[in-house]
Amino acid sequence: MGLVRTTEPATSVVRLRVNGETHVVTVDNRTTLLDALRETIGLTGSKKGCDHGQCGACTVLVDGRRANSCLLFAVAVQDADITTVEGLAEPDGTLHPLQHAFVDRDALQCGYCTPGQICSAVGVLAEAAAGWPSAVSARWDGDPATRDADPAVQDGDPAALSAGPAILDAAEVRERMSGNLCRCGAYVNIVAAILDAAAATTDEEAG
Amino acid sequence: MQPFQYQQPADAAGAVATVAATDGAVFLGGGTNLVDLMKLGVEAPALLVDVTRLSMDRIEPTPDGGLRIGAGVRNSDLAADRRVRAEYPVLAQALLAGASGQLRNMATVGGNLLQRTRCLYFQDVTKPCNKRQPGSGCPARTGEHRNLAILGGSGSCIATHPSDMAVALAALGAVVHVQGADRPRVLDLAELYRLPGDEPDRETTLSRGDLITAVELPPLGLARRSAYRKVRDRASYAFAVTSVAAAIDVEGGLVRDVRLALGAVAPVPWRARRAEQAMLGRPATEETFRSAADAELAAAAPLRGNVFKVPLVSNVVTAVLSQLAGSTL
Numbered sequence: 053m054g055l056v057r058t059t060e061p062a063t064s065v066v067r068l069r070v071n072g073e074t075h076v077v078t079v080d081n082r083t084t085l086l087d088a089l090r091e092t093i094g095l096t097g098s099k100k101g102c103d104h105g106q107c108g109a110c111t112v113l114v115d116g117r118r119a120n121s122c123l124l125f126a127v128a129v130q131d132a133d134i135t136t137v138e139g140l141a142e143p144d145g146t147l148h149p150l151q152h153a154f155v156d157r158d159a160l161q162c163g164y165c166t167p168g169q170i171c172s173a174v175g176v177l178a179e180a181a182a183g184w185p186s187a188v189s190a191r192w193d194g195d196p197a198t199r200d201a202d203p204a205v206q207d208g209d210p211a212a213l214s215a216g217p218a219i220l221d222a223a224e225v226r227e228r229m230s231g232n233l234c235r236c237g238a239y240v241n242i243v244a245a246i247l248d249a250a251a252a253t254t255d256e257e258a259g
Numbered sequence: 260m261q262p263f264q265y266q267q268p269a270d271a272a273g274a275v276a277t278v279a280a281t282d283g284a285v286f287l288g289g290g291t292n293l294v295d296l297m298k299l300g301v302e303a304p305a306l307l308v309d310v311t312r313l314s315m316d317r318i319e320p321t322p323d324g325g326l327r328i329g330a331g332v333r334n335s336d337l338a339a340d341r342r343v344r345a346e347y348p349v350l351a352q353a354l355l356a357g358a359s360g361q362l363r364n365m366a367t368v369g370g371n372l373l374q375r376t377r378c379l380y381f382q383d384v385t386k387p388c389n390k391r392q393p394g395s396g397c398p399a400r401t402g403e404h405r406n407l408a409i410l411g412g413s414g415s416c417i418a419t420h421p422s423d424m425a426v427a428l429a430a431l432g433a434v435v436h437v438q439g440a441d442r443p444r445v446l447d448l449a450e451l452y453r454l455p456g457d458e459p460d461r462e463t464t465l466s467r468g469d470l471i472t473a474v475e476l477p478p479l480g481l482a483r484r485s486a487y488r489k490v491r492d493r494a495s496y497a498f499a500v501t502s503v504a505a506a507i508d509v510e511g512g513l514v515r516d517v518r519l520a521l522g523a524v525a526p527v528p529w530r531a532r533r534a535e536q537a538m539l540g541r542p543a544t545e546e547t548f549r550s551a552a553d554a555e556l557a558a559a560a561p562l563r564g565n566v567f568k569v570p571l572v573s574n575v576v577t578a579v580l581s582q583l584a585g586s587t588l
Contacts, residue, residue, distance in 0.1 A: 111361055
């Protein structure tokens with residue numbers, strides 16, 4: 053079976069579920085999820101920064117996980133649950149806790165990277181709650197002595213290592229958010245906003 | 260970007276048959292590298308065969324006490340796996356040192372192994388590159404090569420393999436399960452990759468249509484004391500300038516067993532077997548570790564812009580092994 057290369061664009065009919073709503077769209081196979089969201093569906097909250105997966109401005113949630121929508125072809129995310137910044141607030145307009153925190157902390161200057169920052173931060177809080185480690189997690193800093201001093205290891209139950217949620221501090225947030233660049237350099241307030249939201253989430257769960 | 264067709268095969272056999280039989284067909288995994296290369300014009304496939312829905316996403320213990328990792332497992336899931344974190348911490352650390360949270364959520368194990376060099380000339384279609392266009396030349400030797408190879412390169416190519424994960428897998432002695440058009444087979448990771456020689460466009464021993472279906476870690480007790488150290492230009496989200504994956508077993512002050520691999524210094528994830536041999540049975544001291552690193556580096560052929568990597572590798576190897584050995588004494 054040989055496939056003859058065509059210079060004609062190949063198109064596909066794709067069913068995209070975005071913010072709970074189903075869109076059936078016809079796209080050139082080359083269309084990224086980012087371009088489908090912005091150009092075809094009209095949701096321009098997700099931003100095109102570098103278009104090469106380096107800046108994070110296009111970050112959305114795919115089945116609850118943060119991803120660079122500029123590196124996903126729309127045809128490949130058929131039937132996935134996609135959440136963009138437009139889908140974070142409640143239907144009545146109540147902001148998502150992270151949106152609130154960004155406003156309260158003035159965690160932006162020009163705002164272009166903000167939708168990606170916020171979607172990424174939603175992913176970070178979910179990953180931390182699931183106990184996912186990071187490169188700066190104290191237990192995993194490359195020092196086995198630290199790991200072996202961990203009570204979970206001493207109790208002979210290494211599996212317990214990832215049982216609990218990861219505790220976020222500023223170093224953790226910086227590492228986990230390193231895929232989102234802010235050309236204005238609003239990082240100080242971005243980190244503060246995410247820590248606020250993390251604390252609020254933890255309090256709520258404790259309460 | 261060139262137009263392309265897109266298919267979701269029903270199973271691995273179908274995916275393999277299609278890619279083997281179709282000119283210009285390639286597998287699509289997480290796409291974090293392939294889609295970027297398509298945007299850059301470096302890759303122009305006629306057909307993408309999406310292998311992300313083939314149920315190759317499981318991490319399972321093997322009967323001999325190792326771990327079988329499906330090729331479609333995402334980097335973030337592998338890094339978070341409890342067995343990996345407890346039994347093979349070097350692998351969790353290497354994964355977490357790579358890319359960003361978003362990219363780790365997308366990238367697959369199979370794709371990570373087959374990602375392409377980030378050599379600037381390879382990624383720029385307006386420049387000559389023997390890897391991208393055989394015979395066109397290599398501007399890197401006289402141009403920008405700060406981050407390129409000091410070991411294993413050739414006159415044709417000094418590109419480095421960019422993966423962190425693969426360096427840990429090299430140290431652990433991982434094997435790769437491949438589904439071919441004829442039959443499935445198993446390769447050592449070292450047998451997967453080829454050094455450039457005068458054919459830098461041939462990076463692996465895979466044939467057309469060969470699909471990596473899983474990576475298997477052998478049971479390896481000393482891997483419980485293992486670590487990955489990555490030197491890079493930023494604290495996070497940057498490719499390695501040099502990296503070291505190591506595991507060591509020290510008994511009575513002597514090195515009983517040791518595994519060592521180097522990243523960002525060679526066209527392949529570089530298992531430092533010469534250094535390993537030089538350490539066996541010797542006192543677990545800084546002197547031993549440094550002379551072992553220097554034995555490995557005796558073959559180094561650095562250029563003006565990356566000669567700094569020679570002492571850097573020596574220093575990082577010595578530091579990582581000293582730290583690991585110190586915690587076992």
